[in-house]
Amino acid sequence: MTSELIGFALLFGTAVGLAVLTGRYLSRVFRNEPSVLDGLAPVERLLFRLIGVDPTQPMPWAQYLGAVAVTSVVWVVLAVTLLMTQTQIPVWNQGGISPMDWTLALNTAISFLTSTNLQHYSGESGATYFSQLFVLTFLQFMSAATSLTVGVALVRSLRAESGASPGNFYGDLVRSLTRVLLPLSLLVAIGLVFAGVPMTFAPYDTIQTLQGDLVSVARGPVAAMLPIKHLGSNGGGFFGTNTAHPFENPGMATYCLHLITVFLLPMAFVCFVGYYLNRRKLGVIIFTLMTGCWLLLTIPIMQQEWAGNPAISALGIDQSAGSLEGKEMRFGTLASAFWCGVNVVIPAGALTSMHDSYTSLSGVFMLLGMQIDAFYGGVGTGFMYLFLYIIIAIFIGSLMIGRTPELLGKKVGQTEIQLAVGVIVAQPLIYLGLTAVAVLIVSRAPDGGVALGWLGNRTAGPNGYHGFTTMLYEYVSSVAGNGSGFESLGDNTPFWNLTTALAMLLGRFIPIVGTLLIGAQLYQKPFIPSSSGTLPTESYTFGALLFIVIVIIGALCFFPALAIGPIAEFLTQPR
Amino acid sequence: MKTNLIPAIRLTVVMLILTSVIYPLVVAGIAKLAPGGGKGVTVEAKGRVVGYALIGQKFTDDRYFNSRPSAVEYNAAGSAGSNKGPSNPDYLKMVQARIDTFLVHNPTVKKADIPAELVTASGSGLDPDLSPAAAKIQIARIAKVRSLPTERLTQLVDANTNGPLLGLFGPSTVNVLKLNVALDQLR
Incomplete structure (x- = not known):
């Protein structure tokens, strides 16, 4: 066990080291300073000519938000069309794939557009190779590039000089792809194919096993999809069981590679903030806070899983290797739980083990991590959430000591605070509201909703508390853009497809629009050098205040729901 | 627009x-x-392809090292875990039934020694591995069925054990398919 813990520390250290380098590189790229991949400039010029935009032309805020909206609509229309007709497209079609109805196609398109990747279909039976590449991989690239781009736009608006434009959306989007996401993906994909991850267009294979059974084995162009799935905080895997599938994750070498790519850009973005604004200390404080909170959530999950499932211990067998239901032997309990802790705070939400089978208290920490979504958080979007908490903390802190609320030399006014509070409160309203609707249907409908064909195999009977957690988890995961789930939810029904699609859209675009509006407000304000009347935001005291604000808001919003979900399940489980 | x-x-x-x-x-x-x-890397035995090294197979025969239970019965056209929650009564009944079955097939094993992985399903349903302990606890049964000395089987498991990556990452594992291919080659 000790050697495994040393391994995790090394893995984390490697990720931090690479993230610092990547953060500095991002700062150079988005400042248009010379950087390693300048050789790509002619290719980019060609791309911009084909697209027909001038990347140096700054866009006003309204046009910028318009570009985010229009590209999103174009991508959803394209994705829904391709998914609904996938069985008729003869190219890269391995056969035997079921068509998607419109609710599933819409849910899938929105879930990949919003970087959530809830995946109500199962990759092996629900998507052709063509769909995997032209819809799912494509949208993972685009949503990641959009997250990075809008994150950069927010950070630009925090610069000392004032102005009227966050840059050119298309310019930053294309550079996010050519300078960051595509080169890194190619590098990681090469590592993966040599570690045994398939990359083939050949159809599924049929083999006769050693014991004599005939078995069909799903495969496909897997290695191209996985790097962007993790780099972009997406999490949409090729196969139904995601990163737990041995073809997605053959062993500990690929586990380490995958985990570093999950960590890399969310961490690097925080470093980017420090480098780009030339406020290293702010970057360090935010990074420390995020790391501390992530550990506070991950360590209990590892501890709970290592202690094992008490209900299994009660059956009298050996659980010294931890709770192994839903986990893979090549990772074991600790590495599975560690991965879980990383992937609930970073909304890649990829799975190397099935969260539904985790011990009940682990669910508390998973839900908290997803709910706050800012302990690293997603590429670009994680910093957006933290930024909202920073605005609220500045407001509260300034009130407490009687100073004017200021952030990095810009006065924080009424509009900014209203927007920040609005977005932070909107999140729990969406997932708690939708959970309440689902619970109402389950409790009122005969058969717990099964008769309506809405709620799948959901049972409100003997497994009631866990059933509640399952529904809550689905909505929290949707709003947070995480995309992991308790898979016992029979989630491919019109009810779940449509309500989670709504949750994902609101959960993605309310924060993006809200924070960019705050950015637009701040950007227009004059820079005031800090004085003794300023609440110093670049201090560990402010970091502590920020932590307290997050804990208070999180606890107020969420504790009642946790109490009737995982905590009640823990208190009533068989011992 | x-x-x-x-x-x-x-x-x-x-x-x-x-x-x-x-x-x-x-x-x-x-x-x-x-x-x-x-x-995908395949494994060959008896002059034919018997499977993929990374994709677990169903081994329920007493002559072979048995693999873990699987929610999809190792049908690799799909993948799934059991996803029933930790304290679901149906789930716990299923685990109890697996324990009983295991004890019938391995009468020399004490219940408290059964590693949990042998009665719980994996995440993918296609787990290709066992821990060395879960392989070794089956040795007595296989030795009896195949009339082989237990020492040779212990050596076989040890030879097929992969330690943690760089000694730091992950647990030790045994690939069940490769182990059983090697088992068939024992004379």
Whole structure:
């Protein structure tokens, strides 16, 4: 066990080291300073000519938000069309794939557009190779590039000089792809194919096993999809069981590679903030806070899983290797739980083990991590959430000591605070509201909703508390853009497809629009050098205040729901 | 809206070609140089392909080292875990039934020694591995069925055990398919 813990520390250290380098590189790229991949400039010029935009032309805020909206609509229309007709497209079609109805196609398109990747279909039976590449991989690239781009736009608006434009959306989007996401993906994909991850267009294979059974084995162009799935905080895997599938994750070498790519850009973005604004200390404080909170959530999950499932211990067998239901032997309990802790705070939400089978208290920490979504958080979007908490903390802190609320030399006014509070409160309203609707249907409908064909195999009977957690988890995961789930939810029904699609859209675009509006407000304000009347935001005291604000808001919003979900399940489980 | 629509459509077409045609074809080209040529690494025995090294198989025969329970019965056309929650009564009944079955097939094993992995299903339903302990606890049964000395089987398991990566990452594992192929080759 000790050697495994040393391994995790090394893995984390490697990720931090690479993230610092990547953060500095991002700062150079988005400042248009010379950087390693300048050789790509002619290719980019060609791309911009084909697209027909001038990347140096700054866009006003309204046009910028318009570009985010229009590209999103174009991508959803394209994705829904391709998914609904996938069985008729003869190219890269391995056969035997079921068509998607419109609710599933819409849910899938929105879930990949919003970087959530809830995946109500199962990759092996629900998507052709063509769909995997032209819809799912494509949208993972685009949503990641959009997250990075809008994150950069927010950070630009925090610069000392004032102005009227966050840059050119298309310019930053294309550079996010050519300078960051595509080169890194190619590098990681090469590592993966040599570690045994398939990359083939050949159809599924049929083999006769050693014991004599005939078995069909799903495969496909897997290695191209996985790097962007993790780099972009997406999490949409090729196969139904995601990163737990041995073809997605053959062993500990690929586990380490995958985990570093999950960590890399969310961490690097925080470093980017420090480098780009030339406020290293702010970057360090935010990074420390995020790391501390992530550990506070991950360590209990590892501890709970290592202690094992008490209900299994009660059956009298050996659980010294931890709770192994839903986990893979090549990772074991600790590495599975560690991965879980990383992937609930970073909304890649990829799975190397099935969260539904985790011990009940682990669910508390998973839900908290997803709910706050800012302990690293997603590429670009994680910093957006933290930024909202920073605005609220500045407001509260300034009130407490009687100073004017200021952030990095810009006065924080009424509009900014209203927007920040609005977005932070909107999140729990969406997932708690939708959970309440689902619970109402389950409790009122005969058969717990099964008769309506809405709620799948959901049972409100003997497994009631866990059933509640399952529904809550689905909505929290949707709003947070995480995309992991308790898979016992029979989630491919019109009810779940449509309500989670709504949750994902609101959960993605309310924060993006809200924070960019705050950015637009701040950007227009004059820079005031800090004085003794300023609440110093670049201090560990402010970091502590920020932590307290997050804990208070999180606890107020969420504790009642946790109490009737995982905590009640823990208190009533068989011992 | 109008100012953005045309660039958005042109961007989409250009990026589809880049991310969904050029990039995957480059990766597929490189994969041809990798072990298995990007099609997955297979294992051969008895002069034929008996499976993929990474994809677990159902072994329920007493003559073989048995693999873990699977929610999809090792049907690799799909993948799934059991996903029933930790304290679901139906789930606990199923685990109890697996314990009883295991004890019938392995009468010399004490219940408290059964490693949990042998009665719990994996995440993917295609777990190719066991821990060395879960392999060794089956040795007495296999030795009896195959009339082999237990020492040779212990050596076989040890020879097929892969330690943690660099001694630091992950647990020790035994690939069940490779172990059983080697078992068939024992004379």
